[in-house]
Amino acid sequence: MKIRSVHIISFLFSFLILLACGEDTIEFGGTGKIKGKVVEDISFIPVENAKIELSPSGNTVFSDAEGNFEMENVTVGEYSVSATKEGFLTGFEPAQIEVGSEVNVVFELKEETANNRPPNEPKLISPEDNAIDVALTTNLVWSASDPDDDNLTFTIKIKNDKNNDEVVKENITDTIFQLTDLTTSTKYFWQVSAYDSINAPVWSKLRSFTTSNQVNSRYLYVKSSNGNNVIYSRDEDGSESALTPASLNSWRPRKNSSSNLIAFLRTDENFETQIYTINPDGSNLFKVTKTPVAGFKPSEMDFSWNSNGSKLIYPHFDKIYEINKDGSGLRLIHQTTDGNFISECDWSYDGNTIVVKTNNSNGYNVSIYTIDMNGNKKTNVLSGVNGAAGGLNLSVDGKTLLYTYDISGFESSSYRQLNTRMYIYDFTSNTRRDISANKIDGSLDIDPRFSPDEAKVIFVNTSNDGVSQKNIFTQNVNEDGTIDGTQYERQELVQDAIMPDWE
The missing domain is CATH 2.60.40.10 (Immunoglobulins)
Incomplete structure (x- = not known):
């Protein structure tokens, strides 16, 4: 009995082995092929390295550089084919595989943001x-x-x-x-x-x-915008307005209350520096000069109104010209005898005196002196010194002159200044007093102007490094030099601005 049982078990085991081997070789339904292409929606640009996956089998391939892909030996049946690529919405296509068939599938993938809606209109x-x-x-x-x-x-x-x-x-x-x-x-x-x-x-x-058409400005100054100088006005409350466009280079504003006009310098279409005038609101632009303001650096040049606003004087190399505000009546007033350039000038209130500053082509060998209206020299204020000077402004009574001088005597090709201070020269006593007593060491006081009541000055202070920001200050200039015991008290008015004027 035991031998018979063993034979039966051996037979059943051998039958199962044969049955298993038969399943490995028998085909159930056959296979087909899937080919296709993946492109971008609208542009139809091929999408490389997109992942192509069959469901439910899970077979996976990737598209080539032309967007093509191919799957062989796909068992007969119904499938969902997907194409996935980062930055695109996943695409799906159906595929029915029959024995020996070749199914073509094309995916037009949309960007992930394709369904994103634009903002609403502001x-x-x-x-x-x-x-x-x-x-x-x-x-x-x-x-x-x-x-x-x-x-x-x-x-x-x-x-x-x-x-x-x-x-x-x-x-x-x-x-x-x-x-x-x-x-x-x-x-x-x-x-x-x-x-x-x-x-x-x-x-x-x-x-x-x-x-608004209201103009209550007291101060004029210049700021940089888009690589150009722009003239601004500012009222006592700090509200400022641009008077000239940033598309044009405009600087050195000078207001005349009698004519209610602001004169300033601007580079014209011939790249020459000319005098223009505008109304206090920036309107009614008028080009005054044809013979340009010329000589030393344009940023160092200055001109002047007469007191009633009918005429202007300005430098042209070694000469000073007088011209009517309407551009007529050009007249030579004075010419230097040593060939030095005239860079600055200021006209006395009574119209009888002009103060000029001359220098060589490098800005040095400075002389400051006064002339009468026939061009004859009257008083020498500064000469025979090294270093830079400028900022001329006569008092209303003509008895004093405000100016600056670099007492370091430093001279360089870059026209850098090291210790420029403000002075008031007294024509009666032929003496000067330093009003830069509270100036920070290593800084410069430049471009000063008297206030309308001449109790204060407005000026620019900046570091002597030649690259730091320039700020506009005011300070008192009383005879005793104090306000409430504070000598030459300074107050910052405008940051990052130059060339002030105070009316």
Whole structure:
């Protein structure tokens, strides 16, 4: 019985082995092939290295540089074929495989952001459309939203009705922006765009506003913008307004109260320095000169009104010319005898005296002296010294002269100054007094002007390194040199500004 049982078990074991071997060799349904291509939606540019996967089998291949792929020996059946690539939405296509068949599949993949919606159109809130008497410093306010809650950045475009300038402010993340460089009596047009970093920017409707025509400025000065000098005015409350465009280089403002005009220097179309005039609100530009202001460095040149605002005097190399404010009546007043250039001049209130500063082509060998209206020399103030000087301004009564001098006597090709101080020269006593008593060591006091009541001066102070920021200050110049016991007290007025004038 035991032997019979063993034979039966052996037979069953052998049958199972044969059955298993038979399953390895028998085909159930056969195979086919899947070929295809992966491209970008719209552009049809091939997508390389996209992952192609069959479901439910899980077979995987990758597209080549031409976007092509191929799967062989795919068992007969129904499949879902997917194409996946970072930066694109996954594509799906069905495939029915039959024995010996070749199925072609094309994927047109869309970018992941293809379904992202653009921002809503920004709504401009303030100033109201067609608003008038808008302050020269004002806030632009708008609202914006995005249907997908994307983070938005904004761009503002601003134009005006006086010129073709367009100001563009980009990469703004807030929905409020302060404008500080507006001019009086000017109509401005503005638009805001919203950008979600995915879709094209969406622009708001165009709106406009007009600034106030009120001009209460006391101070004029120059700031740098877009690589050019721009003239600004400022009132006692600190509100400032740009009087000249940043697209043109304008500097050295000089206001005359009698004519209610501001004269200044500007580079013309021939790259020459000319005198222009404007109204206090920046309007009514007029070119006065044709023979240019010329000689030493343009930034060191200065000119002067007469007291009633009918004429100007200005330097041209070794000469001083007089000209009417309408550009007529050009007349030579004075010419140096040593060939030195005239860089600065100032005209006395009574119209009888002109003070001039001369220097060589490097800015040195300085002389400061006065002449009468026939060009005859009267009084020598400074000569025979080394170093730079300038900043001429006569007092109303003509008895004193404000000027600067670098007492270090340093001279260099870069016209660097080391210890420039302010002085008041007394023509009666032929003496001078130093009013830079509180000047910081290593700094310069330059470009001084008397205040209208001559109790103070306005001036620029900066480091003598030649590259630091320049700031405008005021200080008293009383005979005893004190205010409440503080000698020559200084007060900062404007940062990062030069060439002040005080009316």
